[in-house]
Amino acid sequence: MAVTHLHPSPALRRARVATSVIFAVHGAVAGSFAARVPWVADHVGTGVGGLGLALLMPGIGALLAMPVSGRLAHRFDLRGLVRVLIVLWCAALVLPSLPTSLPLLCVTLVIYGAAAGVADVAMNAHAVLVEERYERSVMSGFHGWWSVGGLAGSAVAALAARAGLGAPVHFALTAAGLIVIALLASAWLLSHQPDPSAEEPPAFALPSREVWAIGLIGLCAVFAEGASLDWSAVYVRDLLHHPAATAAATVSIFSICMAAARFGGDWVVRRLGPVTTVRLSGACATAGVLVVVLASPVALVILGFGLVGIGIAVVVPLVFAAAGRLPGNTGRNIAGVAGIAYGSGLIAPGVIGGIAHIWSLTVSFTLIVVLAALMGLGAPALRPSEKSL
Secondary structure (H helix, E strand, O other), X not given: OOOOOOOOOHHHHHHHXXXXXXXXXXXXXXXXXXXXXXXXXXXHOOOHHHHHHHOOHHHHHHHHHHHHHHHHHHHOOHHHHHHHHHHXXXXXXXXXXXXXXXXXXXXXXXXXXXXXXXHHHHHHHHHHHHHHHHOOOOHHHHHHHHHHHHHHHXXXXXXXXXXXXXXXXHHHXXXXXXXXXXXXXXXXXXXXXXOOOOOOOOOOOOOOHHHHHHHHHHHHHHHHHHHHHHHHHHHHHHHOOOOHHHHHHHHHHHHHHHHHHHHOHHHHHHHHHHHHHHHHHHHHHHHHHHHHHHOOOHHHHHHHHHHHHHHHHOHHHHHHHHHHOOOOOHHHHHHHHHHHHHHHHHHXXXXXXXXXXXXXXXXHHHHHHHHHHHXXXXXXXXXXXXXXX
């Protein structure tokens, strides 16, 4: 067996760095938008009910677009595909700041979600390729850089909010800078031409039993991530009545905790295995959401969101890595798991908003308590991946 993991080539090391940058750029777009959700809601003049409806739209866009990613990965060189899709995702950041009415916001968020979904699948497929060449777990580190990007994006957003800068200018400047970074990094990605003899995956196909088993674990984790990322700022501002800067800082703390846990995630998984790791993660995330729901002081609520970030951090990389190791078309397997897991995360903010509209935002967060507990209970679904770690 090759010893790539002991002495990776310079090209492979550069590819790992470039992939980390691409993940960070993707996260920065998501973090920038999440921290300015209160501004977007005020701009279109909607409350939690309308905002919840609007935040369902990215999930719909992603679910419609993700199956296309498997076919794109089959047809095009992976390096060029990631380059194009990550640029489109950066450009999509400008869209949510433009509408002045709820219907137009919904339309733009469908496009925003579609761009997020296809870029996510492509960059995870490339991450699986890099991990295969290294012959050891490096996926958690890539997702750690996604969290760093989310932190950077939300931190800049907090500064923009404090300075009174409107989202249109903030988003346009951020998108331009991220596009330049993505284009520079993509030159170091691995070139991976599709096998012309392989059968092209269908545009739409039901996930296999293995994909469902892995995807449902990811569903619980990504739902909690999406709800926390997009609603934590609203929770702190509207429910606890703290200023917009504090609300945006809550997203930053969430991203810091998730990033820190992910950078140590590969080490933890190699020692505890995926099953034990996910069980402990479920317990941590459950405790965190309970703190958010039951506590009143803002410091405790922010701590609770931090525990949620730690609890879900390693689960998502494990899910995508396991999908990449399944037999069959890698792009289709990742797209299937992403459609179940990542799509649910994009729908989560809308579900949270709908429940909040009927009852309250506090009640809506009890759903995350249930899903975090189920995530830990379903950990044995990842057992087959232990032999690969």
